[in-house]
Amino acid sequence: MKAGTRIRWILALLLSLLVLPAAAGQARQADESGASRKCLLCHGKKGIVKTFLNEETVEAYVNPEKIRTSVHNFLTCSECHSGFSAESHPSGQYKSRDQYRLRSSSICRRCHSADKIKDKAVHATLLKKEKLGVTPICTNCHNAHSVTAASGGKVFSNEKQYCQSCHQHELSMKFRNEERMSLKVDLAVLDSSAHGKLRCSDCHYGYSSEEHPEKRFRSRREYIIASSESCRRCHFDNYTKTLDSVHYSLLSHGNLKAPVCNDCHGSHQIAHISHGVKGGLITTQRCKRCHPAVYETYAKSVHGNALINEQNQDVPICIDCHTAHDIQNPMTMAYHEKIPQMCGNCHANPAVVGKYGLSTDVLKTYLEDFHGVTLGFYKKEREELYKPARPIAVCNDCHGTHNIVSTVSADPASVKKNLVKRCQKCHLDATEKFPSAWLFHYKPSLSKYPMIFFVNGFYKIFLPIMWAGLILQVLLHIWRYAVNR
Template identity: 55%
Template sequence: MPPKGHPLSWFTNRGSGGGDIMLRSAYVLILTIGLIVILGHGAYAVKAPDGNESSICLQCHSKEGVFMEFMNKETISVFIDPSGFKMSVHGFMECAECHRNYSIDDHPKKEYRSKGQYRLRSSHICRRCHDDEKICEKPIHSALLDQEKDGSSPICSDCHSAHSVMPVTGGKIFMSEKKYCFSCHAYDIRMTYRSGETSSIKVSHETLRSSVHGMLGCSDCHFGFSSEDHPRRNFKSRRDYLIASSDSCRRCHFDKYSKTLESIHHSVLQQGDMTAPSCTDCHGSHGIQRMHDDRVSIPRRCADCHGEIYEVYAKSVHGDALINENNKDVPVCIDCHKAHDIVNPLTMEWHEMIPQICSECHADRSVVEKYGLSVNVVKSYLSDFHGVTLNFYKKQREELDKPARPIAVCTDCHGTHNIMSTRDVGIVKSNLITQCQKCHANITENFPDAWLSHYEPSLASAPLVFVVNGFFKIFIPILVIGLVLQILLHIWRYSSNR
């Protein structure tokens, strides 16, 4: 018997009377129905313990290593990360809400031609809810939809993963900006210009990481772009785009940028020649490397446009040493022409600068001495007729605005890009007469000898000059001493005679 006060005691106490059988029957009935309801419910709970069909699906789909095969024998993993799905914006939804034909009872087998076709079909699922008008609010989407009209359908899951879809704003928390950008830019998607030209927007992650800008984020250079904003750009041509892209560099490398404003490349560009190089043409874009480390590559970059000059340079004493010996002392293009403020080398200003340019190395003992070259070459030029005239012309042009005539400088005798070694004196001498003739008509073969070839006059190289100089070196002091002594004696005699 149940104790008094127990809920069942009511039945027990009443059960002692005549109407007891009725009550007992009702009790059993209720108990039975209750049991059925409870057991029935219990049976359902075994089938779906937390109350949704997704769990049923995940019983299989959370296992890795299950693949689905397409008609073209491509395969795709059917694995779905349950926590990723739960965390996603669609975490509250049931599988069948997207995968409509599937239910606990029905798992139809569908045949797709290829993975591509499958992914494309899957995109249609998204767009059942996300209608075109809605998704067009993001500029990147409208560009993709434009592409769709041209026949290349965008696939949502290329950028937004299929089951771990995150809101874009929330996405930043979970993935770096770079990863976000690479969700599209790792693929060979093409960008179309007004001219109809297209170019790939693919960026190699490896290349970017190994570049000098590996630590920067995409939007550090591509300003205006972020995981929230992807403005639609409208360039006439690929070339226009590349030139405009150089503006990105300006924000950090302003010193270099302002130098380029003085360059011939910039002025050619200003004149409308779009083939003029901009930053990326020489430096590259995503794979920018430090240039000092690989001097051999520098002339090669210039050779992209100035190929003929490179050919000549490669055969010169400088180019040969660079390319064949990897000599660090020889000049490359940018050592003479400068890298960013490259000026027109046909101007008088440039012509006048040449001895100074050559002297950067040829007057530096630490550079030329190991090759047995004299450091006096520049000095001997500057103190001779041509050098003196050149310097005066330079001053006159600067201070009196006088037009100057071109005066022979280093390159007029030695050549520019084709500079040869002077060790073979015969070649230099025979070249010299033709070089002299450029300015001095009617010269004979004696004329070039008037130039002492940078040598200090010696008894062997220039005996006449040596003797004359030597004579006066002795004669002048004797003369001065003799005259002064005479004067002193004269004054002395005169004063002691008074």
């Protein structure tokens, strides 16, 4: 043999040493696919459904693509589903879907023994529970056929990534009332939220790369209510305010429908406090979820219409009157008494209503008139004499509450006609002339209410003259008396 030929042989041998194992692997995978091919003939198509004794069902469909890309792609079907082969297809009976999944988990544990998995925090927690009799179900976290390493093979740089390794998947949580809730968290949404910079465990305290306690809730609603408790760790002021709210009062009386933090603010998608053009609208629509009828009325009002159709940011939204956190029952006397001040916040402020040509005297003229003065005293009497208060007309008794319309464009005759009905709520025998006893927030002048203007004018001149005359007479009298003596 020539030396050149020998070298060529050695090279070929070395090359084959490199290539062969790969080829062998290829051959094994191809072989397994071959063995599983018969199973996939049926289970690769949708439509086969397994029914359990409790009527629960599970689809016996296996996506061939996912199984090929899974970490178990080297296994044949029968290696997990022992007893099943091309020849044998026993029909097992299981009580429920959970019982089936429990059985399946024991198959996983044949290879993934406790010793092998215990190093992971999540697994360690689950194994602790197993000792107490709660057997973990592998497929709750790892999918059955498309099983991947929970990490996806990544090295975690932070806690969020660690949690995401599972929670990016369509995991779900089952409550005792059989409700389910997705545990998938969209990282893009989370990152763009106001809490984008927080760690998962800042809210989900008790959870970390070491701990993953399993919590059982009666229902999805109870879980949501319980999770809203996390908010107070940072937002203690607002949390405390909510304790005084009508919503919390409902909740504490057992009404679980009463909203908690995340019902309005959301959970992973918590928005930045926004003064943008849509901010007000979004807020009102949160309230709409539970108060649709009020929203519809508001939407038609001068305020709602401007907000929705003109994106006007000057108009009040729900929380401007009702506040956001310490929302009070609007049917109470304390709330009723606050209304003029609430309306006055905008309507007595030239910076807000000035540009719409509205008078800023409305609050002052109200407070100085009969009803306003009475209101002031009723408020004091309630606070200082503990006297049960009587309602007295405030802004909304004449203007309406959620259905406020503009009085600028309205026809004065129709305003008075409508007003008489409002007057009659308290002044039962009021007739159509009665509303004009109210000066409609005007100050008397030559053009508006001249009669009152003249009465006031007359006394403004006459009183000082009389005063001066009398004083003069008294002084002269004293002077003369002194001179005489």
